Amino acid sequence: MKSKRYPKEFKDQLIQEAQEIGNVLQVAKRHEISPKTLYGWISQSKHKAWQHTNGEAKKTAVYIPSNQEFKQLEKENDKLKKLLGEKDLEIAIMRDLIKKKNPGFQTG
Incomplete structure (x- = not known):
C-alpha cells in the first residue's frame, strides 16, 4: 500500500x-x-x-448547563427519585402480600 x-x-x-x-x-x-x-x-x-505534557494527561470536554437548565435538571432528578421511591415501596408491598398468600414462596 x-x-x-x-x-x-x-x-x-x-x-x-x-x-x-x-x-x-x-x-x-x-x-x-x-x-x-x-x-x-x-x-x-x-x-x-x-x-512538556505527560502522555497520560488528557483533556476532557465538559458540558456545563446554564442556571435555568440546571434548575430544570434538578427538578427532573427530584421527580425521578420520588417515582423510584414509590416504585420501591410498591414492590415491597407486593412482596409482603405474596409472602402472606404463599408462605413457602421465595422472592428476591
Missing part, C-alpha cells in the same frame, strides 16, 4: 487541533487519518506544549 504525503501546513493544523482538543484519536478520525500517523507527526514536531 502506497503511503500518502501530506503538506506541512496540514500536519501543523492537525497537531494544533489535537493540542487544543486534547484528543488525538478524535482529530485523527475527523480527518480520516491513522492515529498512529498523527502521533508520529506530534513526536516529530517542535511544539513545546506537546514535549
Whole structure:
C-alpha cells in the first residue's frame, strides 16, 4: 500500500487541533487519518506544549448547563427519585402480600 504525503501546513493544523482538543484519536478520525500517523507527526514536531505534557494527561470536554437548565435538571432528578421511591415501596408491598398468600414462596 502506497503511503500518502501530506503538506506541512496540514500536519501543523492537525497537531494544533489535537493540542487544543486534547484528543488525538478524535482529530485523527475527523480527518480520516491513522492515529498512529498523527502521533508520529506530534513526536516529530517542535511544539513545546506537546514535549512538556505527560502522555497520560488528557483533556476532557465538559458540558456545563446554564442556571435555568440546571434548575430544570434538578427538578427532573427530584421527580425521578420520588417515582423510584414509590416504585420501591410498591414492590415491597407486593412482596409482603405474596409472602402472606404463599408462605413457602421465595422472592428476591
